[in-house]
Amino acid sequence: MVTLSNEHESDTRQRLIEAAAGMFVEQGFNAAKVRDIVAHAGANIAAVNYHFGSKEGLYAAVIQYHSAQAIEVLSQQAGDDGGRTPAARLHDYVRTFLKRLLTQTPQFTMSKLVAREMVEPTAAFGLIIEKFVWPQYHALQAIVRTIAGEKLSEELVRRCCLSIVGQCLYYQFARQVVACLDPEFGYGPADVERLAEHVVAFSLGGIRQSVRTHAGEAQKSHSGHVNDR
Amino acid sequence: MVTLSNEHESDTRQRLIEAAAGMFVEQGFNAAKVRDIVAHAGANIAAVNYHFGSKEGLYAAVIQYHSAQAIEVLSQQAGDDGGRTPAARLHDYVRTFLKRLLTQTPQFTMSKLVAREMVEPTAAFGLIIEKFVWPQYHALQAIVRTIAGEKLSEELVRRCCLSIVGQCLYYQFARQVVACLDPEFGYGPADVERLAEHVVAFSLGGIRQSVRTHAGEAQKSHSGHVNDR
């Protein structure tokens, strides 16, 4: 007679969040239509207003729901950087980042939403930046700084971080282009693993070259640019 | 080579194309509203359907118009790679790419449209890929191959190219994020110039590291990953 489980937390609500997450990730906030979302969720058109107040409220709920587990994962991995080399830590970082971003499953929705928010910001932009982008960026910055040593300016460390992130995000943003230019890349686990290795190698080389170039510029500014004829 | 019969090629038509180009670049195809476009062009609401059949037709016309001059520019620069070093050619490539992409002026509209098309493909996607992405990609590939030598596999050359392009595009896609993470970067000519130098240095280091790593992997495949403890 008594309801046994308070996991009763409205099945429809959950289905709405999941359906919406998928469509927001795939199509973006504006292109995703409430009617499609409720259809996917097997719910009534009025359900999103009932449960979330509005489409924006649903979006906020999607973020809140997925951010919970995302933050949990983030904090877990924060501790185990123990005695690893900086290069190994960069590899972990990049591999994790890419896996979450490129995995085709509804897992790691948050990473994909964060990526969307970068290209097509919504009202949640500030929150996303604060809660996800900054922390991740700081973690990366720490790794890069360790690799680069003290010789690299703040600005160049930032540049390197953005170069690393940019390489990764491109595979998510420009999926269709990648599919054309690099048809062998299938976004499978093995593909992602190999991509991670490339990005890490490329970026390690990039950081070290930046350090060298910067050192050279600082010491003898006659050598000018890195690339002369 | 010059179009012969545009003796009276309708001033309105031209103004529509220019106004539309700006709004498509800034807001994307869907977010740009034809009412706003005609307002900016000082034209009638019916003008776009009259001249171009539909919003998509207008978009196609915008691409066609800007592709003409873009291709012209591309072919000009194709020849003068003369006796320059591969590094210098990479610098030229990146600098030109970034300038066109990040410059705030209505110049180089095509580059910005191509970038848009990568993130938010429309019906024109195939055309864009064929006419712009492939050619540019091939040019980059040639440069990278020259730098890398014969030791790098086709796949890794592709990876390097995408790494270079990804670094650049990120500054265009994620303008708002860059503004948060790197507020000193102001998208001015000097900023872009310094960014180009970073990207070139980073990428040269990246390519060379890839070569080294790859060579190592090829010779003694027992060493496994590039970065373990």
Added chain:
Amino acid sequence: MVTLSNEHESDTRQRLIEAAAGMFVEQGFNAAKVRDIVAHAGANIAAVNYHFGSKEGLYAAVIQYHSAQAIEVLSQQAGDDGGRTPAARLHDYVRTFLKRLLTQTPQFTMSKLVAREMVEPTAAFGLIIEKFVWPQYHALQAIVRTIAGEKLSEELVRRCCLSIVGQCLYYQFARQVVACLDPEFGYGPADVERLAEHVVAFSLGGIRQSVRTHAGEAQKSHSGHVNDR
């Protein structure tokens, strides 16, 4: 006379009626939302349909509930008109009418609902007219007839009654206008008392003038209008 079987007449039901009464008075039937009503009553959204069948049912219940006590009050005052002068009885009538109408408290809800019903009739209109408007109107008519004597036609007595009622209701209907035109009037007890005195004086003068004018018209119908140059 007392209802026998409301031993457990549902607390929620009562709270709904009270909350609804307030909102119907303040906002009218259509503008009052059942979600707001149940929120004010601390009840479930389904409660109004469960207890009253529909929003209209709730409205009917509100009327029924408040009409009971209202009618009781009416019948009490009906008898004690004893030896008072007609003018005093008019003063009592107007003062009571205005107090009930303009008092800001949840008291005298019925009077306010009746006023609402006059401007924005609902399905309950007929009932309201029969149970409240007619009785009160007849009471007023009797007073006016006594003041006017036999010389005033039925029609003019009706006119005078409506003039009196109209003066009073305006302060309820057009609260915002009164606030603009007569900002000193604050709807407090003292304000209402003074207003009652004005309305009574004005109306006594009005009735007597009507009698005079009518008498003049009846005797010498050549004089035409009451007011020519």
Added chain:
Amino acid sequence: MVTLSNEHESDTRQRLIEAAAGMFVEQGFNAAKVRDIVAHAGANIAAVNYHFGSKEGLYAAVIQYHSAQAIEVLSQQAGDDGGRTPAARLHDYVRTFLKRLLTQTPQFTMSKLVAREMVEPTAAFGLIIEKFVWPQYHALQAIVRTIAGEKLSEELVRRCCLSIVGQCLYYQFARQVVACLDPEFGYGPADVERLAEHVVAFSLGGIRQSVRTHAGEAQKSHSGHVNDR
């Protein structure tokens, strides 16, 4: 070939304004539905957005359109108060007011809209008060002051004005009640004419009685209220 008449001012626009005016007067802003209005006007659902931007815009247009002629009429009558007696001027005022308010035709829409706005204010309330209510109120105040002489306080003049206006508006607000209580009153021209005579006679008597009462109160405050046993 040239369009002859620039009365072309969009037929639909005009029809929309007229249809909307009727429905706003009869049902009020909220109860009037855009879909009904466009149906009455024989227009498309999108027409009101096209011509007026929104439902509120349509309402504003209705007010603007009808206020033009209303103000014209007001200014015409302003001058001809020449050598008339105050009573005659009051008669003119009341007759005109009632005619505009109670006439069943779509004429004098403005007066009816102003009455609506008093009971159910919208965003246009302030404008309505400023442009219509205040001017008319001042005109009435001047007449009443002339009739009352210097002996009546500002406050009591205001009270008298509101008493006069209240009498008139009641017949518009409470049409259904009037129809029940006074079924002989048919809102025809003759009815309105007779009503005007009653209101004028009643109000003249009312004002004079107010003066007398006030004078009495001022001189010998022992006599107390107007209505003692």
Added chain:
DNA sequence: TATGAATGAGCCTTCATTCAT
């Protein structure tokens, strides 16, 4: 060639009501 008006599908939202427990 060019225009302003008109169209209708579709969007998000509101709300009284009903369902299942």
Added chain:
DNA sequence: AATGAATGAAGGCTCATTCAT
């Protein structure tokens, strides 16, 4: 007796497109 979830009709509004001139 009571609840929270779910429903669907309807509301105002947007927008690319088409019509009539």
